[in-house]
Amino acid sequence: MTIEELIEAARGGSTRATGRLLSLAESPRRTEVLEAIGPVDPPRVIGVTGPPGAGKSTTVGVLVGAYRQREERVAVLAVDPSSPYSGGALLGDRIRMAAHINDPGVLIRSVAARGHLGGLAAAVPASLQVLAALSYGLVVLETVGVGQSEIEIAAVADPTIVILNPGAGDAVQAAKAGLLEVADIVVVNKADRDGADQTVRDLHAETSAPILKLIAAQGEGIDELMEAIAAHHRSDSPQRRAARARSQILSLAQSLLRTHPELDRLADAVAEGRDDVYAAAERLFGVPLNP
Amino acid sequence: MTIEELIEAARGGSTRATGRLLSLAESPRRTEVLEAIGPVDPPRVIGVTGPPGAGKSTTVGVLVGAYRQREERVAVLAVDPSSPYSGGALLGDRIRMAAHINDPGVLIRSVAARGHLGGLAAAVPASLQVLAALSYGLVVLETVGVGQSEIEIAAVADPTIVILNPGAGDAVQAAKAGLLEVADIVVVNKADRDGADQTVRDLHAETSAPILKLIAAQGEGIDELMEAIAAHHRSDSPQRRAARARSQILSLAQSLLRTHPELDRLADAVAEGRDDVYAAAERLFGVPLNP
Numbered sequence: 001m002t003i004e005e006l007i008e009a010a011r012g013g014s015t016r017a018t019g020r021l022l023s024l025a026e027s028p029r030r031t032e033v034l035e036a037i038g039p040v041d042p043p044r045v046i047g048v049t050g051p052p053g054a055g056k057s058t059t060v061g062v063l064v065g066a067y068r069q070r071e072e073r074v075a076v077l078a079v080d081p082s083s084p085y086s087g088g089a090l091l092g093d094r095i096r097m098a099a100h101i102n103d104p105g106v107l108i109r110s111v112a113a114r115g116h117l118g119g120l121a122a123a124v125p126a127s128l129q130v131l132a133a134l135s136y137g138l139v140v141l142e143t144v145g146v147g148q149s150e151i152e153i154a155a156v157a158d159p160t161i162v163i164l165n166p167g168a169g170d171a172v173q174a175a176k177a178g179l180l181e182v183a184d185i186v187v188v189n190k191a192d193r194d195g196a197d198q199t200v201r202d203l204h205a206e207t208s209a210p211i212l213k214l215i216a217a218q219g220e221g222i223d224e225l226m227e228a229i230a231a232h233h234r235s236d237s238p239q240r241r242a243a244r245a246r247s248q249i250l251s252l253a254q255s256l257l258r259t260h261p262e263l264d265r266l267a268d269a270v271a272e273g274r275d276d277v278y279a280a281a282e283r284l285f286g287v288p289l290n291p
Numbered sequence: 292m293t294i295e296e297l298i299e300a301a302r303g304g305s306t307r308a309t310g311r312l313l314s315l316a317e318s319p320r321r322t323e324v325l326e327a328i329g330p331v332d333p334p335r336v337i338g339v340t341g342p343p344g345a346g347k348s349t350t351v352g353v354l355v356g357a358y359r360q361r362e363e364r365v366a367v368l369a370v371d372p373s374s375p376y377s378g379g380a381l382l383g384d385r386i387r388m389a390a391h392i393n394d395p396g397v398l399i400r401s402v403a404a405r406g407h408l409g410g411l412a413a414a415v416p417a418s419l420q421v422l423a424a425l426s427y428g429l430v431v432l433e434t435v436g437v438g439q440s441e442i443e444i445a446a447v448a449d450p451t452i453v454i455l456n457p458g459a460g461d462a463v464q465a466a467k468a469g470l471l472e473v474a475d476i477v478v479v480n481k482a483d484r485d486g487a488d489q490t491v492r493d494l495h496a497e498t499s500a501p502i503l504k505l506i507a508a509q510g511e512g513i514d515e516l517m518e519a520i521a522a523h524h525r526s527d528s529p530q531r532r533a534a535r536a537r538s539q540i541l542s543l544a545q546s547l548l549r550t551h552p553e554l555d556r557l558a559d560a561v562a563e564g565r566d567d568v569y570a571a572a573e574r575l576f577g578v579p580l581n582p
Contacts, residue, residue, distance in 0.1 A: 034567060041564075125568045238562065245568065246558035252572035253548050257541060260576070267537035271529065273332075276325060277416045277536065281543035285551070286577025 047157025155247030159184030338448025446538030450475030
């Protein structure tokens with residue numbers, strides 16, 4: 001099938017064609033896919049991140065259910081920078097998402113970051129464009145809460161929701177890892193456990209983002225979370241859109257840098273004393289830059 | 292004074308002129324400084340990193356003393372990405388270095404990373420070139436053991452020495468933070484404490500780098516550390532020099548990216564749907580790149 005045929009089949013409901021298109025969007029052939037799709041309004045993107053075991057997948061499952069009741073088509077992109085498709089964590093996530101597996105209005109996709117930093121940055125914007133073209137107006141991006149991926153997620157997602165549990169451990173770790181800095185909404189899940197109120201108070205000292213209590217497994221607090229997400233979407237602005245675009249461009253440009261065709265030649269020249277490192281860095285850009 | 296006059300004064304022994312030159316090397320005027328200096332053989336650079344309290348400064352102090360006995364001129368660049376010059380940690384470091392303060396063959400300098408990631412990457416190579424021009428053949432780069440700075444240090448330093456203490460805590464934290472990945476030599480300092488041998492065994496499971504025991508405060512193990520450093524220098528190769536150059540170029544190029552004059556305009560174009568993020572990222576490079 002050509003890419004045009006795949007798009008037609010995917011629009012007709014073929015999950016297989018959709019999967020193929022998303023795989024192409026993650027590959028170097030993404031340019032062809034994006035050209036075939038053409039301009040399309042970006043989907044709303046909700047980022048969900050947090051430490052393992054915090055209840056991210058349960059929350060995503062409940063959110064998806066709530067959006068489906070409003071008849072929105074929802075895609076879930078589960079990003080795991082460390083594991084390939086068959087990884088244990090993703091398998092677990094998929095089981096939790098089982099309620100939605102036979103719903104044609106829900107798409108669940110694992111995005112493998114392919115072991116290098118640029119993978120996620122390069123794959124996600126194209127995947128979002130494909131999903132928008134297939135009428136998924138809402139995309140939930142779920143990541144495990146480790147390092148760089150959160151920052152890149154935050155660049156794409158709006159809002160970024162950080163999910164933690166009661167107790168000092170999660171909150172302190174999240175603050176240390178810089179997770180709270182990217183949070184637009186903080187959720188204390190399993191809020192029926194001891195110490196939930198104290199955790200909320202502790203978090204208020206660390207972040208100015210709204211902090212919500214949730215018991216995802218029972219659906220308690222989901223309405224408030226949906227309203228916080230909607231409020232965040234309503235308050236979006238050209239400035240925030242430009243800031244997100246800037247972060248996405250930077251993230252992609254950094255992955256292009258690492259595969260720049262001139263890099264090895266320049267490194268040899270610097271190592272042999274034929275070029276200085278500042279001039280070499282500028283040469284990667286083809287044009288002189290500001291000092 | 293002109294830059295040429297500063298260089299002459301610094302070569303004549305003026306610590307004030309040296310300080311001015313190094314400040315210029317950390318500023319956007321570094322290009323002028325580097326042009327005035329001209330080509331110069333790079334100094335040997337020893338990186339010392341590790342968690343707070345591990346004994347980095349004590350070790351650096353003892354190493355400096357040992358190299359001074361061999362009549363080598365040594366510069367210490369203390370890099371602290373989080374604190375300005377007056378920070379508590381650096382003050383403590385300086386007190387520990389007091390033994391060398393009146394020795395004209397030793398230069399001690401705090402490099403402020405100025406709060407942004409590119410600061411260190413941009414400042415250090417120019418500082419090294421200034422120091423080499425002032426006949427400091429050996430530079431010790433000391434960083435606090437937190438995150439990105441270690442990776443950038445590792446790009447410049449050869450060898451990178453990671454200093455830990457006995458006990459599971461340091462070793463596990465170092466492994467988690469990726470500190471061991473950049474280690475060319477691992478030092479277990481305060482090796483007279485309980486558990487030092489066990490820590491060495493644990494570390495052997497995590498890294499193939501040589502692991503040495505040290506009691507820096509008493510000078511025990513310094514000869515072995517000096518020999519390990521010398522062995523590392525002897526085994527340097529064009530491939531390793533090229534790899535270091537590559538990392539330095541990338542590190543600088545990433546800081547140039549963040550201040551690229553076209554970035555804001557491109558971000559607006561992407562945010563308004565007039566450009567796609569992949570094309571925008573490529574435009575930053577002036578020439579088309581590999582997919």
